[in-house]
Amino acid sequence: MTYDADSRPASRRGGKISLVVPVYNEGPGLYALRDSVTAVMEATAYDWECILVDDGSRDRSWAVIEELSAADGRFKGLMFSRNFGKEMALTAGVEHAIGSDAVICLDADLQHPPEIIPELLAKWEEGYDIVATIREKVADYSLVKKMGSKAFYWFMRRFTDLDLPPNSTDFRLLDRKVVETLSQFTEGSRMFRGLIDWMGYKKTYISFCAPARSQGEPAYSVKKLFDLAINSFTSFSLVPLRLTGYLGLLIMAVTVPVLGLMVVSNWFFGANITALAFFTVFNTLLIGIVLCALGMMSLYIGHIHTEVVNRPLYIVRSRAGTWDETQ
Incomplete structure (x- = not known):
């Protein structure tokens, strides 16, 4: 499916x-x-709906x-049969936004301030297909998360083909053509904003400053953030596999x-170097190479397994509100 960028209306207001x-x-x-x-939305010129997943x-x-x-027909709900993760919740919400001219993704804890939405809409009206946000600071981010975030973005920008600015977020506006393109992606291991940035x-x-959470605890623990980082990196980069080959060459260059x-x-x-010493040095290096290779390959084989099994990305157990039949 192709999309003509020049076919959009000159003015997007009123959609x-x-x-x-x-x-x-x-x-x-x-x-x-x-x-x-x-x-915020009632002060704009747009019809709107809010899909809560x-x-x-x-x-x-x-x-x-x-x-x-x-109480308000503009609010709708989708309930998953279990916890599928934020990436799938965003995917489900976007896929159910039928008939919208644009979709805006934001968090429920108000750390993505809705007050920024008019700025997103203004940039969209200027002709941008994706209006993303960069978080300048977070009021309640721990030191561990800050350091982990910096490391993640450094690796992603250094070793993948994604244009992923540091501290970019899922708080972004997507034009209809972007939403339609996103619906063609079927991969189960996904980084939502990574797929969007990959499109071009x-x-x-x-930029915005994220306030402290209005209440409750963050849904993403350090472990979940780490898992997301690993999945994101292996989804968009073959560098780990290349590094394994480079590591093998380096070890061989040193071992020989x-x-x-020694000989x-x-x-x-x-020199009285025993056969056991020869064997130990050589065998240790070989084991290191094999373990590194197996570890990296297992990550990618895991992704292949997930895609081949081809399970549904998510399961909607129930709905709330008024939905069109096409939704």
């Missing part, structure tokens, strides 16, 4: 905007989100979503002279 919000144990904070989103929450999040959708399109950035020196010393200079 429909879908807000996609992944929700995981955010029940009490959804009221504040509702108030903030409503105040409950990613297997264990609190009253779904009950609150049902309450919000019953006409893109710009807006060392073994040669010369033993035969010509009377």
Whole structure:
């Protein structure tokens, strides 16, 4: 499928905007989100809807979503059968934003301030297909997360073909053509914003300062962030496999002279180097090469297995609000 960038209308004002919000144990904070989103969007010239995706929450999040959708038809809900992760929650919300001219993804904890939405819309009206955001600072980020974030973006920019600026976020606006292109991606191990950045399109950035969470605890633990980083890196880069080959060559380049020196010393200079020493040095280096290779290959084989099995990306257990039949 191809898309003509020049076929879009000269003015985008007056269209429909879908807000996609992944929700995981955010029940009490959804009221504040509702108030903030409503105040911001009603001041714009657009029709809008807010799709709340409950990613297997264990609190009253779904009950609150049902309450919000019953009180205001612009709020809709999708409930997953279990926790599939934020990347799939974003994917489901975007795929269910049928008939929208643009989709805006944001978090439920108000660390993606809805007050920034008019700026996203203004850039979109200028002709940008993707309007992403860069987080300048976070009020409650721990030192470990800050250091991990810097390391992640350094590796991604250094060893992948993604244009991924440091501290970029999932808080972004996607034009309809971007949404349609995204729907063609079927991979199960995905980094949502990585796929979007991989597409290209006409893109710009807006900076913002993230406030502290309105309430509750972050859904992403250090372990989940680490797992996401590993999946993202191996999804967009073959560098680890190349490094394994380079490591093997480096070890061979070091091993051969060392073994040669041991042989010369033993035969010509009377050094008493035992056969066990030869075997130990050589065998240790071989084991290191094999373990590195197996470790890297297992990551990629795991991705291949996930794609070959071809399970659904997510399962919607229930819906709240009024949905079109096409949704």
